[in-house]
Amino acid sequence: MLGVAGGIAAYKAVEVCRRLSDAGALVSPVLTAEAQRFVTPLTFSALAAEPARTSLWDGPEASPHTLLGQRSALVVVAPATARLLAAYAAGLSDDLLTATLLVARGPVLVCPAMHTEMWEHPAIRANVATLAARGVHVLEPAEGPLAAGDLGPGRLREPEEVVTAAERILRATASLSGRTVVVTAGGTREAIDPVRFLGNRSSGRQGHAVADALAARGADVHLVTTADRPVAGGVRVERVDSAAEMEAAVLGLAPSADAVVMAAAVADFRPKAVAPSKLKKDSGMPEVVLEPTTDILAELGRRKQPGQVLVGFAAETEDLVANATAKLQRKRLDLVVANDVGAPGAGFEHDTNAVTLVAADGTVRTLGLRSKQAVAEALADEITALLGQ
Numbered sequence: 001m002l003g004v005a006g007g008i009a010a011y012k013a014v015e016v017c018r019r020l021s022d023a024g025a026l027v028s029p030v031l032t033a034e035a036q037r038f039v040t041p042l043t044f045s046a047l048a049a050e051p052a053r054t055s056l057w058d059g060p061e062a063s064p065h066t067l068l069g070q071r072s073a074l075v076v077v078a079p080a081t082a083r084l085l086a087a088y089a090a091g092l093s094d095d096l097l098t099a100t101l102l103v104a105r106g107p108v109l110v111c112p113a114m115h116t117e118m119w120e121h122p123a124i125r126a127n128v129a130t131l132a133a134r135g136v137h138v139l140e141p142a143e144g145p146l147a148a149g150d151l152g153p154g155r156l157r158e159p160e161e162v163v164t165a166a167e168r169i170l171r172a173t174a175s176l177s178g179r180t181v182v183v184t185a186g187g188t189r190e191a192i193d194p195v196r197f198l199g200n201r202s203s204g205r206q207g208h209a210v211a212d213a214l215a216a217r218g219a220d221v222h223l224v225t226t227a228d229r230p231v232a233g234g235v236r237v238e239r240v241d242s243a244a245e246m247e248a249a250v251l252g253l254a255p256s257a258d259a260v261v262m263a264a265a266v267a268d269f270r271p272k273a274v275a276p277s278k279l280k281k282d283s284g285m286p287e288v289v290l291e292p293t294t295d296i297l298a299e300l301g302r303r304k305q306p307g308q309v310l311v312g313f314a315a316e317t318e319d320l321v322a323n324a325t326a327k328l329q330r331k332r333l334d335l336v337v338a339n340d341v342g343a344p345g346a347g348f349e350h351d352t353n354a355v356t357l358v359a360a361d362g363t364v365r366t367l368g369l370r371s372k373q374a375v376a377e378a379l380a381d382e383i384t385a386l387l388g389q
């Protein structure tokens, strides 16, 4: 279903409709009353598999919103206006499009378009965040020329980008659908005092890419992360800071997870006591006493459910396979992603990575230097295969 709300970018929805149809989709267009001020239902009817619908009341079906919502493999809203996003976030159903959105159980992709001031308004930010947290896919607007000669973020993505995003969602609904996966990412921060922490150089890039790759295959992904990085629509994000917070989040989610991927760099030690107020220079040299944190992955290994897949990361500088294998056995893992942190272009703060996948059955697969997305895809392949066994 292609929902069209009332903004000037509605003219681009015509092209979206055309391209979706060309790609083989059976498109049911739904136009709001305001959309019809910019484009006509006839235009869409001529391009789509079905005549455009515009009303809850005047069509041939008694209940068009339940029909459309229940049978659509994907609902795309382009453009999604400020009003549409607000209604959807609030659960209002005052027209056919908003009512259908409340019925839809399948994936929904919203493509916002509006003036920059509106896009940046806290109310809109909150509505978009609410929708994203519910698993709605949001194709964020681009920056560029807007109506009335203005310029800035708020421009509807180009039709081809909307169609690519739609295809990605549809393709993905396959291999891991019905599976729940927990992914961790980033480096933990262990407080010394209210302003300082012990941290590490993990950026969260690899873990976030893994979460995206698994979500793109239809998995229900919970990402527990310390990193403030964007994620693909459909990923549920829980932000944490310390190893203890990550432990609580992961151990809470793990019992109902089919797989857990611990890509985070979790501190092995933390300050035993956190100073209640800022340590001052002139109070002398502080002595920071450390204590061990819980090894979350080892704990997951102890609590492992039958059939659950556990994946760990191992940052190594030497004896990669031997060290990774020892870690795999010690923590009862199915797979270790051994990271050669010494290799050029790999590891922390790079967009590329060089890893070796070591599996419990002894299989060793070395992947040469490639993007972290490509590493994530390879890992998603392995996890899909392990879950299928």
Ligand code: CTP
Residues within 6 Å of the ligand: 243, 262, 263, 264, 265, 266, 267, 268, 293, 294, 295, 296, 297, 298, 311, 312, 313, 314, 315, 316, 327
């Ligand atoms: N890990 C964890 N909890 C910790 C520490 C690490 O869950 N407190 C996880 C990491 O997310 C990663 C794997 O364990 O998946 C790394 O194992 P670890 O033994 O900590 O690796 P290194 O820190 O590299 O250990 P070593 O010092 O033995 O090389």
